[in-house]
Amino acid sequence: MSTKYKMYLYDLLYLISSILIKIVNPCKIQKNSNRETVCISTRGPCCNRCKHLSTKGCTVKALSCKLYLCLVGKYSHPVLYKILKKITHISIRSEIYYFRYSKQETFYELNKLGKEKYYGQVISKP
Numbered sequence: 001m002s003t004k005y006k007m008y009l010y011d012l013l014y015l016i017s018s019i020l021i022k023i024v025n026p027c028k029i030q031k032n033s034n035r036e037t038v039c040i041s042t043r044g045p046c047c048n049r050c051k052h053l054s055t056k057g058c059t060v061k062a063l064s065c066k067l068y069l070c071l072v073g074k075y076s077h078p079v080l081y082k083i084l085k086k087i088t089h090i091s092i093r094s095e096i097y098y099f100r101y102s103k104q105e106t107f108y109e110l111n112k113l114g115k116e117k118y119y120g121q122v123i124s125k126p
């Protein structure tokens with residue numbers, strides 16, 4: 001599978017999962033009365049301490065994060081969890097699933113591993 005096709009697939013899977021997450025809103029991320037960001041899990045949100053997190057939220061396009069649901073999310077939204085799992089398997093098989101990696105980091109990593117050809121795409125160091 002070419003890099004071009006993988007990038008297209010990455011964007012497509014990201015779009016589908018983003019729409020699903022937006023419609024279902026499984027995590028219910030919001031600010032509490034102390035202006036802290038919270039979700040339905042007492043252990044979350046799972047973005048905490050990620051290098052891509054800013055005060056305004058995530059700063060990158062990260063497919064693996066769109067596909068992740070913790071156990072609380074899994075049991076409160078089993079159908080969504082199953083769909084996201086299926087998409088996860090597709091992305092793993094297509095070698096575009098890197099946990100907490102941005103799209104740029106994902107394709108930089110693939111190129112570094114020598115698995116990809118550029119096909120005219122410029123993938124700069126993240």
Ligand code: SF4
Pocket residue numbers: 026027029039040041043044045046047068069070071072073
């Ligand atoms: S996956 Fe779980 S921990 Fe992460 S934001 Fe959603 S509810 Fe919170």
Ligand code: SF4
Pocket residue numbers: 046047048050051052053054057058059060062065100101102
């Ligand atoms: S990359 Fe993932 S874990 Fe990091 S801030 Fe973005 S959504 Fe959260």
